[in-house]
Amino acid sequence: MRDKDKLVIWPIYFDIDLSWSKGRRVPRNLAVKQPKIENIAKAAYEEGLNPELKKESAHPKRPWIKNGLILIDKKLPKNEAIKRIAKKLPKTN
Secondary structure, X not given: OXXXXXXXXXXXXXXXXXXXXXXXXXXXXXXXXXXXXXXXXXXXXHOOOOOEEXXXXXXXXXXXXXXXXXXXXXXXXXXXXXXXHXXXXXXXX
């Protein structure tokens, strides 16, 4: 059972190659190519969101790809937390 004080953040939220309907949750100008879970966790840490990695998880829309997920503290609304994290992601891999 999930912790009610945590938000789930998936790497596909930040993937520039995906459409909104495929799971991207940030505008293209904030998205990156092939987002890495470690970079997302680092950005969340810099925002003070206490990230916790779950590397073997798969997003429900893409269950065949285990990119993992990050649990963060529920200090902000989810959309705001996602945008703050996206602004801190490196734009090149």
